[in-house]
Amino acid sequence: MSDRVIAPFEGFGLGLRPPHYAEFLERDVPVDFVEVISENFMVRGGRPLHILDAVRERHPVAMHGVSMSIGSADGVKPDYLRRLKTLVDRVDPLWVSDHLCWTGLEGFNSHDLLPLPYTEEAMDVVCANIARVQEVLERPILLENPSSYLTFADDEMSEHAFMARMCEATGCSLLLDINNIYVSGTNHGFDPAAYIAGVPVERVRQIHLAGHSQGKDLLIDTHDQPVPDPVWALYETACRRFGPVATMIERDDDIPPLSEMLAELDIARARASRMERAA
Amino acid sequence: MSLLAIQRGLRDHILAGGGDRPAGVAPSGEAGLAVYRRAYRAQLVACLRDTFEHTWSWLGDDGFDAAALSHIAARPPGGWTLDAYSEDFSQTLAGLYPDDPEVAELAWLDWSLRRAFDGPDADPITTEALARVDWESAALTLSPTLTIGAVATNSAAIWGALAEGQAPPAVERLPAPAAIRVWRQGLSPQYRTIDAFEQLALAMALDGCGFARLCEQLAGPDDAERVIARMGGLLGAWLHDGLICGVRA
Structure with missing residues (x-):
């Protein structure tokens, strides 16, 4: 278990995406932090690191990865961890x-976020992999609940119960994606509010908000839409349970102008504030 | 059922693009399996379209996507970064378009420029730094982003027109062997068509060959002076382009 702790941090941020690079470099964008996709900056030089260094001078940065593969039965790849550690040392992020x-x-490598069975064996594998990652990175990490489109016959516990035990065993924390809870809840028929009620309050360090699309049979986590009303409602439920938590909006496709993203972030601020006042 | 067995089953199902529901997946998972199968291919096609933007433009949607799906079927990705997946796509295209060498050449240029974009940083030296060099023992250190590819067609002109949004010229075979060098100057990837002499000189320099020996080997029995003059011109061009990052004694 990692001895280090993640320093408290609250606020509202956006994902740093290429269409908005210029504005982040040229002006003081009113966000409390930015989140970067780690792999986009795990490069050897050139413009990506130049941009990241410049943005880092203006804003705290959270690093969010998509290739760690923490649930792989054959472990986390050492070369990936070495490159990630190099970037962590350069950025000194809020968290990873x-x-x-x-x-x-x-x-x-499928380059997709494939689902895990929530079994005792998977728990052992995931916890061993987290321990290895936290040892190499010399810091606790955050893990995000994914959107999923299937479940497994041998599932022995709910996703939130799995995450609670995982955190307890390894000292890691959670990045709670509200949209993913809604998408998975709709796809698998569980109550998103009951899910949130089962998440350990003290472990939630960041919240993601995003939009989704209706597929042929299932909701798909597309990140190409504004945050929809049911996700906003669930965010308010989360705010009531978790209190102030660093919150950001993810948009990865059909990315609108930065002004629209900032306006949407203001909605998050207003809703969180309303829940705080009501508490 | 072990986690390893479940993951192997799902991996094999995705790679196969269909088939029976993998062992361990709940009976309700048929629709979800289709989502993962589609997402796998769609993401890789999108990655290849992004990296090979001008090759895509040259081939059109149908031609490019067919080549991409052929590549995906033959060479599943292994690396943690999607960028690495693009590395050998030009070889796939060379196999699919054996009579149209400009296709693989365009892909090589797309890929090499992308690789130069985030390749290692290195500061180029200035003309002044060459003033005290003993050329008898000196060897050049070239930009770590430099890469050279042989070309048989006017693919550089086609690529340039596509990048500018102009109508590309018709394909032409080059009258003599040539190559394209790709590198990054500052933060901007660059490319330039070069002749066989410069291609060989750069290749020898990249192999660590000293400058004097390089001139000696490039010169025939009767043209030492001409080669030295040519190399002087190339040194000037390489300095101007920021290709020389050091001189080793």
């Missing part, structure tokens, strides 16, 4: 996060 999922196995 990735997803509770697996992306690859035995030399194959």
